[in-house]
Amino acid sequence: MNKVALAFAGVVIAFAAACVTINVYFPEAAAEQAADRIIDKVRGESTNAGDADNTGALLQSRDPVAEPVRVVAARYFVNLLVADANAQSTVDFDKPSARKTALENSLSRRFPQLEPFFDSGAIGVNETGTIEIRDRNLVPLKDRNALLQLVNAQNNDWDALYKEIASLNGQPDWEDSIRRTFASRWVAKADAGWWYKEGGGWKQK
Secondary structure: OOHHHHHHHHHHHHHHHHHHHHOOOOOHHHHHHHHHHHHHHHHOOOOOHHHHHHHHHHHHOOOOOOOOHHHHHHHHHHHHHHHHHHHHHOOOOOOOOHHHHHHHHHHHHHHHHHHHHHHHOOEEEOOOOOEEEOOHHHOOHHHHHHHHHHHHHHHHHHHHHHHHHHHHOOOHHHHHHHHHHHHHHHHHHOOOOOEEEEOOEEEEO
């Protein structure tokens, strides 16, 4: 094997590895579908892999010793891309866990107590996908402490749920993206008159 062939193989392999890293992207559409399902549940509302495997098996059946180095390197590159595509296809924001189910149920049970405060405009959804007290003057004095406790408990569950969804998919760095997706879907599904934060300021739907 000459030096030129070795150099070529090294460049191709390094390029392939870089591509695999770059191609790990956040699947927004899948996150939106899961957010819609979970938000509906909280609100009490109804809510070609085989070919890739065959391709991988065919590529692996080749004898690398009998192939020219440039062909082996090219096949290695294709294998990495196929593996990356398969990894992306396994992303599942609805992937179950006992903790995820418990958090969704907890959020659902608490929501009916919070809904009147959404309706009055006392609370709204912020850009991190959690709840914020917008105007405490709309809350009777005797209810303010109870509302604060409700909001804190609900936000603790939302924080834990976002972290759990990211963790179940092996992508803890997706947590912020998951939060933003849920925040935008909350706005899309909010009732007329509900408040939400955008660009640091409150807006009414």
